[in-house]
Amino acid sequence: MFKRVAAVSMATLMAGAVFAGCGNNASSSSTDSKTDSSAASSDTKSTGTGKVYWLNFKPEIDETLQELAKTYTEKTGVDxxxxxxxxxxxxQTLTSEMDKSNPPTLFVIGNQQGVKDWGDYALDLKDTAIAKELSTDAYNLTDENGKLVSIGYCYECYGIIANPELVEKAGYKMDDIKNFEGLKKVAEGIHSKADELGFDAFSSSDMDDSSSWRFTGHMANLEYFYEEKAAGKTWTECPATITGEFMPNFKNLYDLCINNSLTDPKDLATGGHDAENEFKTQKAAFFVNGSWEYAAVSEAVPKATMIPYYCGVDGEEKAGLNCGTENCWAVNSKVSEDDQKATIDFMVWLVSDADASKKMVDQLGIMPYKNAPKSSNGFLNDADTYTNNGCYVMDWATNYQPNVDEYRAALVSALNAYNADQSDANWDAVKSAFVDGWATQYKAANAQ
Structure with a gap:
């Protein structure tokens, strides 16, 4: 899950930590998992010459995959x-299995470290049948030569969760919020008459461990992402330094959250405020969080939707949500062409067959494929809508925070000082924690 994984070292993350879910709940992948389970019995006869062996990354979907594998074999005769x-x-399992005489034909390469380690084992998926099924290339991983090493098969998102009914009750419309100027007008308008309305703009932005990651990890991403975008190149490894060019934009949104909220900024340091419940009980119109909150809030707020991190950047009317994944398919380049074809055919079936793709989406939340059904998770559907409307995806650049525990701890300390006294000097300390702190922790992480 994002919060938990982000709290370990980057080296551990890049070694393959499982991004099974997000937020501050227990990982859904802690369910019983099988270390060697096969859908096709040993006496299954294939009518073709190719076979499929998928080394699965997500324990929580094992049961569904076993059922789908069995169904596909029954339909096609392919093992x-x-x-x-x-x-x-x-x-560890992948390393072991790749050394065997019948290695996986389908496996996961989920980040750039994986591309470096396993790229030679990956078929170039460019122009393959499965690549043509994609609805976006935002979750694809390529190597330094442009080879399409792996493609995402599901993703998660985060941004600002909104209650349209409260926005309308306050005299505004969601269509008023297309950029920071619109968000600011609505939020400040709600806050100015909170007593009259019976609700405020933002739920609490606590800085204790249960909440601070929403700002020092997630919201911090807007600064990193726009640095990437300005440079015209997505990070593929942790940069030694950042410029802080978009700190004013981070400040725009952060100030809006803490100063138009149920809770006085001076009271954020110790926590104790339940931001999720504040949103669910309709005490706040906005809640900074992610797609993993949909099940928790949608029953109480059935029209809940998610909007981007509007922060005053030029052209942000075309911004989408912060979306990312480490769940990316790779096809083994070392197996026979028959096995490669059989594997790609199976992948296409998973994302395009009506029954199979529905089962996959029900388990994964959303799949970035043209013929996959819509998700039951409204926030993921919001992300998909933004993408389909030509909006840019804000990738998870925040994954590259160096020495993440120490880096975020310094951000929390600086933000707490700023929350207590919103002086220029204290904001300068926040900028220093962001920018100078990055360089310091990069050196520490790389023993420089």
């Missing part, structure tokens, strides 16, 4: 085996 690595052991 499909699914082996699911125990949680936290994927790359």
């Amino acid at each position: 499909v085996k699914v082996t699911t690595a125990a949680s936290g052991t994927y790359f």
Whole structure:
């Protein structure tokens, strides 16, 4: 899950930590997992010459994959085996399985470190049948030569969760919020008459461990992402330094959150405010969080929707949500062409067959494929709508925070001082924690 994984070292993350879910709940992948389970029995006869062996990354979907593998074999005669690595052991299992005489034909390469380590084992997926099924290339991973090493098969998102009914009750419309100027007008308008309305603009932005990651991890991403965008190149490894060019934009949104809220900024340091419940009980119109909150809030706020991190950047009317994944398919380049074709055919079936793709989406939340059904998760559908409307995806550049525990701890300390006294000097300390702190922790992480 994002919060938990982001709290470990970057080296551990890049070694293959499982991004099974997000937020501050227990990981859904802690369910019973199978370390070697096959959908096709040993006496299954394939009518073709190719076979499929999927080394699965997500323990929580093992049961569904076993059912789908069995169904596909019954329909086509193609032998499909699914082996699911125990949680936290994927790359150890992959190393072991790749050394065997019948290695996986389908496996996961989920980040740039994986591209470096396993790219030679990956077929170039450019122009393949499965690549043509994609609805976006935002979750694809390529190597330094442009080879399409792996493609995302699901993703998560975060941004600002909004209650349209409260926005309208305050005299505004969601269509009024297309950029920071619109968001600011609505939020400040709600806050100015909160007593009259019976609700405020933003839920609490606590800085204790249960909440601070929403700002020092997630919201911090807007600064990193726009640095990437301005440079015209997405990060593929942790940069040694950042410029802080978009700190004024981070400040725009952060100030709006803490100064138009149920809770006085001076009271944020110790926590104790339940931001989720504040939103669910309709005490606040906006809640900074992610797609993993949909089940928790949608029953109480059925029209809840998610909007981007509007922060005053030029052209942000075309901004989408912060979306990312480490769940990316790779096809083994070392197996036979028949096995490669059988594997790609199986992948296409998973994302395009009505029944199969529905089962996949029900488990994964959303799949970035043209013929996959819509998700039942409204926030993920919001992300998909932005993308389909030509909006840019804000990738998870925040994953590259160096020495993440120490880096974020310094951000929390600086933000707490600023929350207590919003002086220029205290904001300068926040900027220093962002920018100078990055360089310091990069050196520490790389023993420089």
